[in-house]
Amino acid sequence: MKNAKIRKSIMAAVLFGALPTIVLADDVPANLKGSGELVITSGGGTWEAAQKKAFFDPFTRDTGIKVVLVPEDHAKLLASVKLGQPEADMTSVPGGALAGFVEKDAVEKIDYSLFAKETLDEMPEQMKNENGVGALLYSIGVGYNTTKFPKGKEPKNWVDFYDVKKFPGARSLPKCEKLVDGGLLEGALMGDGVASDKVYPIDMDRAFAKVAELKPHVGRWWVAGADAPQSLISGEVDMAAAYNGRIFGAKKDGAPVELSWDQSLLQYDFWVLMKGSPNKENAEKFLAYISRPEPQAAFAEAISYGPVNEKAFSLVPKELLDILPGSPAIAKKQVFQDYKWWNAKNAEGRTNWDVALERCVVLLSQ
Known part of the structure; x- marks a missing residue:
């Protein structure tokens, strides 16, 4: 049958x-x-x-x-x-x-x-x-250039992404308008040692402090999803917060790029x-x-x-x-992005997204 x-x-x-x-x-x-x-x-x-x-x-x-x-x-x-x-x-x-x-x-x-x-x-x-x-x-995670970080020496998660001593090189992170889609604050918290199941509710003070710490090492702040793999391929940066589809598409075309699934956001x-x-x-x-x-x-x-x-x-x-x-x-290594938290409003009627966007703009303008 x-x-x-x-x-x-x-x-x-x-x-x-x-x-x-x-x-x-x-x-x-x-x-x-x-x-x-x-x-x-x-x-x-x-x-x-x-x-x-x-x-x-x-x-x-x-x-x-x-x-x-x-x-x-x-x-x-x-x-x-x-x-x-x-x-x-x-x-x-x-x-x-x-x-x-x-x-x-x-x-x-x-x-x-x-x-x-x-x-x-x-x-x-x-x-x-x-x-x-x-x-x-789909997912956003740690993308990297395999020429700079060959197998056995590659970054595995956001902790490695934020560790510029162990993994030296320029980084690429999403600009403020892409801070949710690009997982900016979630990645920063996990990079600061927060466990995957403790990311939400997001501690904005801690997350932005971590981003500020990495800011001098950010070679490109991206808006379009294609920017992340392109900056890796060109050598402008060595690591990037990147979408899985973009990385694997570039890899399929022969580019020396890879993505780590550990601590990646499930979107x-x-x-x-x-x-x-x-x-x-x-x-x-x-x-x-x-x-x-x-x-x-x-x-x-x-x-x-x-x-x-x-x-x-x-x-x-x-x-x-x-x-x-x-x-x-892969799922056991991933974190479901919490859109309900991002859209929750405070007493003033502003969403967490609104508040984070304002703080991000201030940080990047400094």
Whole structure:
């Protein structure tokens, strides 16, 4: 029976040109099938190509619901929602930005009743927000030049990153506008010896003191994710706070760079349903469909982002488990970034993000 199903999967892959991990129509619950359309924003490029092959095309094939794509422009999308005419039914947003969309009353609450019980059981709690469903996992960690730090002499974590005596050389850290996405304060605290499970709530005084200590050794403050690996490749810096995808992309192209997973931050995006969406039911069916392990594994194979369904890790090639954020081999070394803490407000109505941004700007201007 198992071999027959494998043969059927292979045949489906040939017929539909799908990824190795294929989602079969007869595996899709009847309550996810429908008609009409679903409008989703897309960022284009390899990102869109991976989503199309893993999510959009199989969803249309298996449910009968057509996916229509529009260019991603969150400012334009939010403006259309405010007018009561959302240009898209759904979009994806960084985990730290979700609270802002909720505050603007721009998103609908998620109805998880269409999700199979096993799907929900296989998703980490962080991926099941009442206002958004986990879209993917990615990480920021210690990237380094392997020419400067060959195997056996490489930095392993943030403690090593902040140790300029044991590991001399220039560093690269995120600029203030990227302090959350770039894990600036979390990395500083762990670099100062704070245990991974004690990072939150963040002690800003201690974190900024550590950043100030390293400041004379920072050769580049980056804004774009591509800046970190580029500065490593050019020799401008020897270590950098860097995104896993950027480092492994550069490494695949032959660059002498590597990333340490120890103490890396596990970050994530959310899918959100826009307020007033005319195709809300289709959007909910889409989320229940793509959150299953098979589509998640297909997406991970296509673009090397971590899947939000833990069972998907058992469906991808074993060699991918060493580079996928959140995989069983890596997750125990990682720290889930706490977006709820970053968006919590003080008595003055300012978020921790607001306060940290102001302090960061002052520090970097000194």
